[in-house]
Amino acid sequence: MKIEPLNEEENEILQEVINIGMGQAGASLAKLLDVFVNLSVPRVSWVNDEDFVTQVGQMVEGSGEHWAGVRQAFYNQLEGEAFAIYGANGCQQLSGLMGYDESEGMAQEELLLDVTNILIGACLMGVAKQIGKQLDFAAPNLVGIDKPLTELLYSRDREWDQCLLIEVNFCLEEGDFSCHLVMLMSEASIGQLRSGLIEFMESY
Amino acid sequence: MTAALGDNSLGFIIDRVDVGILVVTEDLEVVLWNRFMEANSKVPAEVIVGTNLLESFPDLPGKWLQKKVRSVQLLNNFAFTSWQQRPYLFHFRHHRPITGGVTHMYQNCTFIPFEGGGGESLVCITLFDVTDTAISHREVQQAHADLEELSHRDPLTGIYNRRYMEAELDKEFQRVARYGGKLSVLFLDLDFFKKVNDTYGHQAGDQVLIEVTQRITAIARGTDCLARYGGEEFAIMLPETDTVGGLIFANRVREVIEKTPVYYEEHTIAVTASLGLSEYVEGTKSYDALLDQSDKALYVAKKQGRNRVVCFLPEM
Numbered sequence: 219m220k221i222e223p224l225n226e227e228e229n230e231i232l233q234e235v236i237n238i239g240m241g242q243a244g245a246s247l248a249k250l251l252d253v254f255v256n257l258s259v260p261r262v263s264w265v266n267d268e269d270f271v272t273q274v275g276q277m278v279e280g281s282g283e284h285w286a287g288v289r290q291a292f293y294n295q296l297e298g299e300a301f302a303i304y305g306a307n308g309c310q311q312l313s314g315l316m317g318y319d320e321s322e323g324m325a326q327e328e329l330l331l332d333v334t335n336i337l338i339g340a341c342l343m344g345v346a347k348q349i350g351k352q353l354d355f356a357a358p359n360l361v362g363i364d365k366p367l368t369e370l371l372y373s374r375d376r377e378w379d380q381c382l383l384i385e386v387n388f389c390l391e392e393g394d395f396s397c398h399l400v401m402l403m404s405e406a407s408i409g410q411l412r413s414g415l416i417e418f419m420e421s422y
Numbered sequence: 423m424t425a426a427l428g429d430n431s432l433g434f435i436i437d438r439v440d441v442g443i444l445v446v447t448e449d450l451e452v453v454l455w456n457r458f459m460e461a462n463s464k465v466p467a468e469v470i471v472g473t474n475l476l477e478s479f480p481d482l483p484g485k486w487l488q489k490k491v492r493s494v495q496l497l498n499n500f501a502f503t504s505w506q507q508r509p510y511l512f513h514f515r516h517h518r519p520i521t522g523g524v525t526h527m528y529q530n531c532t533f534i535p536f537e538g539g540g541g542e543s544l545v546c547i548t549l550f551d552v553t554d555t556a557i558s559h560r561e562v563q564q565a566h567a568d569l570e571e572l573s574h575r576d577p578l579t580g581i582y583n584r585r586y587m588e589a590e591l592d593k594e595f596q597r598v599a600r601y602g603g604k605l606s607v608l609f610l611d612l613d614f615f616k617k618v619n620d621t622y623g624h625q626a627g628d629q630v631l632i633e634v635t636q637r638i639t640a641i642a643r644g645t646d647c648l649a650r651y652g653g654e655e656f657a658i659m660l661p662e663t664d665t666v667g668g669l670i671f672a673n674r675v676r677e678v679i680e681k682t683p684v685y686y687e688e689h690t691i692a693v694t695a696s697l698g699l700s701e702y703v704e705g706t707k708s709y710d711a712l713l714d715q716s717d718k719a720l721y722v723a724k725k726q727g728r729n730r731v732v733c734f735l736p737e738m
Binding site: 250316317318327328331332336339340343354355357358359360 | 496
């Protein structure tokens with residue numbers, strides 16, 4: 219079934235909803251970690267399966283050749299998959315803030331998963347709440363460490379033509395920690411997204 | 423929820439479901455402790471409910487757990503732990519007392535924030551026993567590692583095969599070409615090996631190959647990479663070795679093969695070998711070129727009468 223893409227007005231509201239959602243996420247993360255958090259203005263675009271890796275590549279450009287990636291699926295009224303992409307320094311800087319003992323052996327990997335879960339959870343919940351949609355998360359899993367982007371975002375037999383790509387950069391005001399969040403919402407969510415956007419607009 | 427289920431039914435299900443369920447307050451005071459938790463920890467609910475979780479389980483990562491509980495409450499979002507990074511939260515015995523193979527139960531956990539009846543902020547922790555998954559994962563990993571190792575080896579002699587050796591040589595070549603250093607390659611071919619097979623049979627030939635391998639291995643360094651290159655042809659990569667060092671090694675190999683015959687059944691089989699050596703010099707184009715040079719030197723050694731070592735010269 220061919221799904222009608224969002225029109226210009228709907229796209230504008232979507233951008234607004236995402237801006238608000240991300241802003242709230244930033245605020246609660248700052249509260250949790252007790253540090254100042256910077257979030258870039260989220261970039262929202264519709265991508266097809268061929269150019270999505272290139273698009274993401276443009277956003278992370280310049281920060282190195284190899285990254286660590288964590289994937290997390292979300293489902294219910296909105297569905298899709300999100301990726302958190304970390305540079306060479308990973309998120310070691312956050313270990314203390316997250317209550318990790320640095321001497322723990324597997325702590326680095328678990329920290330990546332933990333931080334990803336918090337960042338993706340906060341951002342997407344922020345969006346879902348705005349438009350009154352329910353969202354659940356599967357456990358995150360490590361896609362790879364020290365791998366090129368094409369391997370981290372590799373997918374087998376993509377079943378989709380188009381999906382909604384939301385990208386945001388997250389960093390701490392002090393230190394060099396940064397993370398690139400890539401959230402992809404499937405075509406199947408567009409109907410729910412549209413109805414949510416309409417309700418959001420009417421509530422104003 | 424259906425009307426047919428009374429409050430008791432839900433309580434019963436929560437208690438008896440084959441998943442660990444516990445509920446804690448933000449200070450880690452235990453509010454609920456189901457039967458799975460009781461049975462596996464041997465701590466009854468009536469003892470632990472109302473007390474701090476860390477009192478009964480001082481080995482839990484307290485600081486981390488406190489932060490985790492706080493983060494799910496603050497962000498009002500689920501959190502997870504996976505056995506792959508954190509094998510378990512609670513150190514429970516596994517359910518394989520007979521079949522064994524593990525020392526504890528592997529667990530996946532989920533942290534779920536919710537509001538209690540009195541508006542207090544609570545966290546439900548669910549614990550899944552994933553020991554079987556962990557075991558099969560480990561077996562697959564092991565099988566994968568075994569297969570990979572097997573794919574590097576020559577089945578008869580147990581030393582590396584041509585493919586693996588060439589891959590290693592390529593890496594070493596690139597390292598030397600970039601950072602400098604020495605690298606030599608030695609080719610070895612057993613003289614008149616076809617005659618051994620024809621005279622004493624293929625099993626005798628195999629025995630010769632196995633014993634020659636053992637003799638070379640015994641004098642090679644740990645960093646040398648010895649491979650069976652073809653039928654009776656061997657290649658040895660000698661890192662950090664120039665022609666002088668390579669010649670000393672090559673002659674020792676030649677001597678030990680000549681001096682020690684191979685005994686097979688009632689036969690004493692005399693064996694000799696011809697060897698070709700070449701060294702990396704600046705301008706050597708690729709590891710292929712190095713192999714090619716050693717092969718040329720080996721060919722000259724054969725032509726000059728066998729049982730000798732020849733170094734590659736540009737005019738060859």
